[in-house]
Amino acid sequence: MPSIDGRPVGDIRNGIAVPISTGRVGRFQAIVVLICVLVNAVDGYDILVMSFAAPAVAKAWSLSGSQLGMAFSAGLFGILIGTVVLSPWSDRFGRRPLVIGSLMLVTVGMVFSGLAPTLKIFLMTRALTGIGVGGLLSSTAVLVAEYASDRHRSSAISLLGVGYSVGAMAGGLVARWLLETFGWRSSFLAGTCLSAFMLVLATALLPESVDFLLFRRPKNALRQLNRILRRMKCHEISQLPPRVATVMKSTSSVGRLLDRNYRTRTLLIWTAFFLHLMGLYFLLSWTPKLLAASTSTQSVAVHAGVALNVGGIVGSLAFSVFAPFFNLRKLTVFLFGITAIATVLFGMGMTNPALVLPLAAAVGLLSFGALAGIYSLAPTAYETQTRGTGVGWALGMGRVGAMISPFAAGVLLDTGSGSLALYIVFAIPFALAAVAVSMLGRSEVQPAMTQEISPG
Numbered sequence: 001m002p003s004i005d006g007r008p009v010g011d012i013r014n015g016i017a018v019p020i021s022t023g024r025v026g027r028f029q030a031i032v033v034l035i036c037v038l039v040n041a042v043d044g045y046d047i048l049v050m051s052f053a054a055p056a057v058a059k060a061w062s063l064s065g066s067q068l069g070m071a072f073s074a075g076l077f078g079i080l081i082g083t084v085v086l087s088p089w090s091d092r093f094g095r096r097p098l099v100i101g102s103l104m105l106v107t108v109g110m111v112f113s114g115l116a117p118t119l120k121i122f123l124m125t126r127a128l129t130g131i132g133v134g135g136l137l138s139s140t141a142v143l144v145a146e147y148a149s150d151r152h153r154s155s156a157i158s159l160l161g162v163g164y165s166v167g168a169m170a171g172g173l174v175a176r177w178l179l180e181t182f183g184w185r186s187s188f189l190a191g192t193c194l195s196a197f198m199l200v201l202a203t204a205l206l207p208e209s210v211d212f213l214l215f216r217r218p219k220n221a222l223r224q225l226n227r228i229l230r231r232m233k234c235h236e237i238s239q240l241p242p243r244v245a246t247v248m249k250s251t252s253s254v255g256r257l258l259d260r261n262y263r264t265r266t267l268l269i270w271t272a273f274f275l276h277l278m279g280l281y282f283l284l285s286w287t288p289k290l291l292a293a294s295t296s297t298q299s300v301a302v303h304a305g306v307a308l309n310v311g312g313i314v315g316s317l318a319f320s321v322f323a324p325f326f327n328l329r330k331l332t333v334f335l336f337g338i339t340a341i342a343t344v345l346f347g348m349g350m351t352n353p354a355l356v357l358p359l360a361a362a363v364g365l366l367s368f369g370a371l372a373g374i375y376s377l378a379p380t381a382y383e384t385q386t387r388g389t390g391v392g393w394a395l396g397m398g399r400v401g402a403m404i405s406p407f408a409a410g411v412l413l414d415t416g417s418g419s420l421a422l423y424i425v426f427a428i429p430f431a432l433a434a435v436a437v438s439m440l441g442r443s444e445v446q447p448a449m450t451q452e453i454s455p456g
Contacts, residue, residue: 028231032147033156035206036140037163039099039198042106042191043133044167045175049187050075050126052175056184061119070123073403078109078127080399082134087392090139091385094218095146096208098139098388103199105132107192114188132195134399138392145379145387146209154323157379158372161316165309165368207231214241215384256386257393265381266390270397271436272374275429276336278401279343280367282426283308285406287360290419294351304360311364318365319372329441332373336434339366340427347423370430374437381440401429 050072058068082102090098109129116122141157148156171194175187207228213221217240226236257266287308291301323331342363349355374394382390409422417425 026232028228028233029147029149031205032207033144033159035202036099036144037159039103039136039140039202040160040163041167041171042103042195042198043137044164044169045171045191045194046075046106046110046129046133048168048171049175049191052179053184053187056179057122060184063119067119071119071126074123074126075130075133076399076403078130078132079134079137080130080396080403081127082131082136083138083392083396083399084134086131086135087138087396088389089135090142090388090392091212092216094208094212094216095139095143095388096202096206098135099143099202099206100199102132102135102139103195103202105129105135106195107132107199110188110192110195114185114192134392134395137395138388141375141391141395142379142388143206143209145376145391146211146384151324153380154328154373154376155320157376158316158320158323158369160375161368161372162313162320165313165316169306169309169313211384211387257382257390262382262386262390265440266393268436268439269374269378269381269390269394272433273378273394273398274401275433275436276367276370276374276401277398278405279339279426279429279433280371281402282405282409282422283343283363283367286409286422290422291350291356294419300353300356304356307357307360308364311361311366312368314361315365315367315369316372319369323372323376328373328376329437332370332377333434333438335366335370335373336430336437339363339370340430340434342366343423343427343430347420347427350419350423367430370433374433377437377440 054068054071057063057071061067063071082105086098086102106129109125109127109132112125113122113129116125141160144156144160145153171191174190178186178190208224210225210228213225213228222237222240225240229236256262284305288301288305291304319331319335342359346359346363349359378391378394379387405426409426412422412425
């Protein structure tokens with residue numbers, strides 16, 4: 001099977017990208033990962049700010065339930081569009097331009113969301129913000145994958161989940177205080193400040209991907225490479241290495257995801273993302289409401305929601321620590337299977353106040369650990385010319401599942417299904433995702449990057 005980017009290790013990357021892949025994680029690489037983690041916090045804030053602002057927005061414009069649902073869906077729809085439409089641009093124009101452009105979209109969307117005079121304009125600005133967030137999700141995951149060493153790639157990617165959870169929790173606390181003090185518009189304007197700060201930081205410090213520079217060779221590629229090499233404290237080069245001949249089909253990068261070489265792995269990865277986010281967004285969206293109905297205690301429901309996110313942070317951190325010592329694919333399959341069991345156990349124990357919080361934390365830990373696993377797997381499945389598109393479309397398929405599950409749960413509730421039945425039903429996607437990831441271990445769908453998803 002090909003190694004990273006479909007080339008034997010040591011040719012075009014020799015002396016340039018090989019130190020990134022095989023060496024220790026240096027200060028420069030750590031800075032790249034840290035910036036991407038902080039950028040990912042923007043996604044967490046964007047999700048939580050709408051949840052906290054929803055009652056005030058509904059009151060200000062006298063919205064019906066369906067209209068408020070549209071306000072929630074506009075952002076998710078925008079994220080879906082961003083992941084599938086913008087992600088191919090990172091394979092054509094670069095990872096760094098997409099991060100910067102996406103942050104611009106988020107900043108503009110946030111500020112106009114805070115100033116929107118009508119629901120129609122608010123929906124448009126929420127969709128615009130979501131498009132920017134979708135572009136960030138795919139481009140940051142690819143950048144982290146391409147700057148992390150083979151041994152620590154999965155650990156670095158899993159930290160993106162920490163960024164999301166921290167942004168969600170910290171953003172939720174800030175948004176709640178702003179809502180009570182200055183009104184709902186201030187929470188979106190605060191998001192503008194966050195995304196604008198990240199825009200300045202990314203513009204100043206975030207480099208282009210070495211893989212992209214070597215493969216696409218844009219204008220000033222040599223100068224950009226030498227700037228990166230200086231920051232890595234490596235020797236500069238006088239000319240680019242010889243270009244390796246690569247057979248490129250005339251199809252678009254999206255079309256290549258489904259050609260003979262990629263079709264099986266693409267469909268399996270799409271399936272895993274779709275199923276996992278279907279189950280995860282059910283947990284995040286419905287758990288507080290179902291707990292409030294089951295225990296008749298709103299405080300327990302709120303604390304359980306916090307426990308889910310705290311468990312998510314711990315799960316992402318734990319995955320980043322332990323992933324280098326295990327086979328990544330097998331570890332992810334294990335986490336999916338245990339998440340399915342934990343989801344059923346949570347449904348069985350949600351009427352017991354003594355069990356709710358530890359079970360919620362356990363479900364959060366396991367589900368976000370599994371999410372870190374498939375986030376780590378996706379970039380390794382594609383070569384440089386399709387990696388951004390591949391990751392973006394995988395995330396887009398996940399967002400489809402995320403959009404479907406809250407609605408499907410509501411339909412099941414309307415038909416008389418109880419809370420336990422819902423948790424059993426939505427444990428099934430986690431179990432099926434385990435099957436999809438396990439099938440990635442077959443020889444014909446081995447990863448394109450050098451890390452098999454095994455210990456270094």
